[in-house]
Amino acid sequence: MSYLAKVRESNPLIHNITNIVVANFSANGLLALGASPFMADAHEEVIDIAAMSSAVVLNIGTLNDYAIQSMLLAGKSANKHGVPLVLDPVGAGATSYRTAVTQKLVNEMQITALRGNVAEVANVIGESWSIKGVDAGEGEGDVVLLAEAAARKLSCVVIITGKDDVITNGKNTYIASNGHPILTKVTGTGCLLSAVVGAFLAVSGGASLEAAVEALSFYGVAAEIAAELTTGRGPGSFQVEFLNQLTWxxxxVFLERSSIKQLS
Incomplete structure (x- = not known):
C-alpha cells in the first residue's frame, strides 16, 4: 500500500506549531489530504498534544520567545514518545535571531526531517548561502552535496525544495521533479508541504526517507494537475484547485505521473 493510501486510511493526527500567515492554509491542506490537523501552541498543553499525535511539525515563520518555548516543549515530547518530528526553518539565515533559534532547535531535539530551501538548510548547518527574506538567493555550490552533508550532520532526512527537490538521509538520495512554478505565487505552499511530509512520516513505519520522497512527488503531482486545470486564471484559482487535488x-494517478530519480 502506498503511503498516500495509508494517510487516507488512518487519518493521522498532525500537531502543528506554525506561523500566523499559513495556519489556515496548512490546516485545510491537511484535511484535504486526509490527515487531521491540530493547531496548538499553548505551553500548558503542547507536551500532551505532541505525545498523542502521529507527527509534530514545527515552523518558525513568525518567531517569538513564546513560540520557541512551545516548539521546544512539543519537540522534546515528540522525541520522548517516538513521534516523528518535522522542522521547517523558514527564513533561517535572514537574521541572526532566526539562525540562532533554528540551530538551538536542532541541537536540543532529534528531528526526523528538515524541509527548507537551499539557503535555509545551508544556514541551519552553518554553511554560507545567500537569502532574501524567506526566499533562497543566488548561491554557488552543489545542492545535493549540501543536502547530504546536512543529513549526516543532523542524523535526519533532509529535503531541499526548488525546481527539483532533493531528498536524502545522507546515504541514499532522490530527486523529485514534479511541481509547477505557480506554487511560488501562493503564500504557504512550502509550509503546507512540510505539514504534508509530517503526515506521510506519520504512517511510514520508520521508512522516513521513502515516505518523504513520496510526499514530495505527490505534492508536485497535485500542483501540476491544479495548474493544468486553472491555466490562465491566476494563483487564487490555482490555490483552490490545489486543495481539491490534494483530495482527488x-x-x-500519482504513480502514473510521478518523476523520481535515485542518485545513490
Missing part, C-alpha cells in the same frame, strides 16, 4: 489525486 489517487495513488494510481
Amino acid at each position: 489525486v489517487t495513488p494510481e
Whole structure:
C-alpha cells in the first residue's frame, strides 16, 4: 500500500506549531489530504498534544520567545514518545535571531526531517548561502552535496525544495521533479508541504526517507494537475484547485505521473 493510501486510511493526527500567515492554509491542506490537523501552541498543553499525535511539525515563520518555548516543549515530547518530528526553518539565515533559534532547535531535539530551501538548510548547518527574506538567493555550490552533508550532520532526512527537490538521509538520495512554478505565487505552499511530509512520516513505519520522497512527488503531482486545470486564471484559482487535488489525486494517478530519480 502506498503511503498516500495509508494517510487516507488512518487519518493521522498532525500537531502543528506554525506561523500566523499559513495556519489556515496548512490546516485545510491537511484535511484535504486526509490527515487531521491540530493547531496548538499553548505551553500548558503542547507536551500532551505532541505525545498523542502521529507527527509534530514545527515552523518558525513568525518567531517569538513564546513560540520557541512551545516548539521546544512539543519537540522534546515528540522525541520522548517516538513521534516523528518535522522542522521547517523558514527564513533561517535572514537574521541572526532566526539562525540562532533554528540551530538551538536542532541541537536540543532529534528531528526526523528538515524541509527548507537551499539557503535555509545551508544556514541551519552553518554553511554560507545567500537569502532574501524567506526566499533562497543566488548561491554557488552543489545542492545535493549540501543536502547530504546536512543529513549526516543532523542524523535526519533532509529535503531541499526548488525546481527539483532533493531528498536524502545522507546515504541514499532522490530527486523529485514534479511541481509547477505557480506554487511560488501562493503564500504557504512550502509550509503546507512540510505539514504534508509530517503526515506521510506519520504512517511510514520508520521508512522516513521513502515516505518523504513520496510526499514530495505527490505534492508536485497535485500542483501540476491544479495548474493544468486553472491555466490562465491566476494563483487564487490555482490555490483552490490545489486543495481539491490534494483530495482527488489517487495513488494510481500519482504513480502514473510521478518523476523520481535515485542518485545513490
